[in-house]
């Protein structure tokens with residue numbers, strides 16, 4: 702009753718298509734979730750993510766396990782949603798995607814980690830954006846899996862700027878030395894979380910630093926993977 706009244710007084714629109722949300726829908730409408738075209742089954746997205754890492758960085762950099770929700774084409778409704786998560790302050794969407802990722806991880810029955818580490822933003826970028834979208838995704842994962850988020854095992858040392866348009870070698874150069882160990886030691890089995898993966902350079906660099914500060918196994922989870930067009 703109160704929910705129904707709230708809906709009439711403050712109608713919410715879908716962040717991806719701007720259509721009015723129906724009662725029971727939150728941030729993204731059902732039609733958009735269908736339109737996002739998730740990878741089929743709990744394993745396919747992770748396999749796609751591993752393929753990207755293998756193609757760009759070889760076998761040695763493969764994560765222990767990997768999960769991903771959506772292929773990302775850089776336009777369309779998923780693009781609108783990711784844009785509003787990153788740049789328009791719609792951070793609860795990060796929690797929502799994180800919970801979906803958490804369900805995917807739980808369904809795979811391969812929860813081989815005891816801490817969730819979001820890819821950090823540089824402190825200046827954090828001031829500019831006011832929140833770290835990867836941290837919001839990590840919080841959603843944590844909620845579903847009951848595994849803690851560790852925010853200070855990793856710091857971003859350099860302001861790397863946008864990676865858009867860079868080749869994988871250039872991206873790797875751009876993020877190498879971008880991260881350093883934080884004030885917390887790395888937990889032994891870590892899940893590194895980011896929003897969108899393109900070549901995997903960011904995750905590979907983050908994993909390298911975590912291994913250097915105590916991680917024995919590193920897995921990756923991302924909301925989406927940029928598909929070659």
Ligand SMILES: [Zn+2]
Pocket residue numbers: 715716717718719720729730731732733734
């Ligand atoms: Zn929609």
